[in-house]
Amino acid sequence: MNERKTGKPGLAWPGLGGWNLYFLAKFILVWLGYLNFQAVPNLVFAAALLLPVSSALLLPRKLLALPAGVALLYHDTWLPPFARLLAQPGVLDFSAEYLLELAGRFIDWTLIGVLFVFVVAALYLSRWLRLTTFTLVGLGWLASGGLADMAGQPAVAAVAREQPRHAIPASPGREADSATLDEYLQRFYGDEAGRRTEFQPPPAAAAPFDLLLVNICSLAWDDLEAVGMKDNALFRQMDIVFDHFNSATSYSGPAAIRLLRASCGQSSHSGLYDHAANQCLLFDNLRRLGFDSALALNHDGKFDDFLGEVRRQGGMPAPALDGSSFRRALVNFDGSPIWRDREVLERWWQHRQGQDSGRVALLYNTVTLHDGNRLVRADGGTQRVDYRALAQRLLEDLNAFIDQLERSGRRVVLVIVPEHGAGLHGDRMQIAGMREIPSPSITHVPVGIKLIGMGSAARDEPLHVGAPSSYLALSEIIARLSMMAAVDDGAGIDRHALVADLPQTAPVAENAGTVVLEYGGMSYVRIQEQGEWLPYPHRSQ
Incomplete structure (x- = not known):
């Protein structure tokens, strides 16, 4: 029933046998949007399985087919190339507990249940139906786009976002081609290379103030919404809040470097490790205005050489505090200590x-x-702790610190600027907690500025900056504050003048080898430098 003679002795056309379940399950995954199905490789694989061979070659084909099928399935997912996952900073330093936790996130029990029902149904129907015929028809249909047409929508959906300021709009409902996006990206970086903040010496009568930049790992608007904390006391008391701030990366080291080089336009990822002009270094500009630079961390800074990068690429001094005197509050995913903020x-x-x-x-x-942190118990052991509990603690600590600053009577500008988000939801290209790809949900971060002891007029809510912004806008506000900081005469800071006509930056984000940008109302991703651009898919959960 499953074989057909070729006319030559000993050779017959085989059916796909158990591989029918492999291909038919893929059809279900495509229908549900879990796969970025590549028709040609799947057709070639099916042809190789169907090709009549001598009995001596049957076993070698079976042995080769299994790893080839696994590799092809991974190739069909939205996940980045496996080499890119291994290239994630410090992945080999992850603790065993964290690796086990990450492995569990690959499992979608609802999907497994759907596939189980499908397999049982396919096995039952195989008693009467030749499944190979249905599989080949399905492969041909997918190759011609039939399944997407039947669903009434494209198999690949894109995330709709706000139109970039500098983008040339694509035709509505049509995807931009790779050549157009490559050209746009090069034009973006070319334009950014000529942008910088001009710092002028403050007026002689201006009262001094301290500037505190709080750089938070793993906090995005999407994360706050996921845990029901988007409306929180910390950001409600800010004087200025950026609604569309782009962190431009999803890794800590590059994010800190971008902040420290905020006084120039956005650089490519590779450009972060080139020599920076002095006028690009935010803290160098501040030193010329009379500020002393200081650095503090609630961790040892050793993972992925974070501390070394900040000092080399940003011109920062050694940490002001010795961490050995602090008690452990958490244990990092690599086993290192984290202290209470x-x-x-x-x-x-x-x-x-x-x-x-x-x-x-x-x-x-x-x-x-940070993903994978564990809470230190009273007995010295550790236990898992959810993101909401950690976020609540961090926000409470920052609120308490603001109270302390206000009681001190000193003039302080406090800037909350996250490095990137935590990726709590995950999406079709990466599991929750992994940030290899700087997707919009990870790089869209909440940034707030609090003016303490500076005579600010009473207000009911923050002043919101709605334009697409990034680090250059922060640098511009800091430069303006140094000029506007009034004498203690009660006049206060004009917040509207402070944010008027701030430099805007189109949403472009980049890690090593991966770029995500927004163009024509859609988000696109390029995994390799010479690779093709793909519409970024909706998250799957």
């Missing part, structure tokens, strides 16, 4: 108040929200 910030503020300097600029980096 409130304890570190309060200790640094005590250190600051003992200094004679009139102006200090601090970069504080926290990894409290």
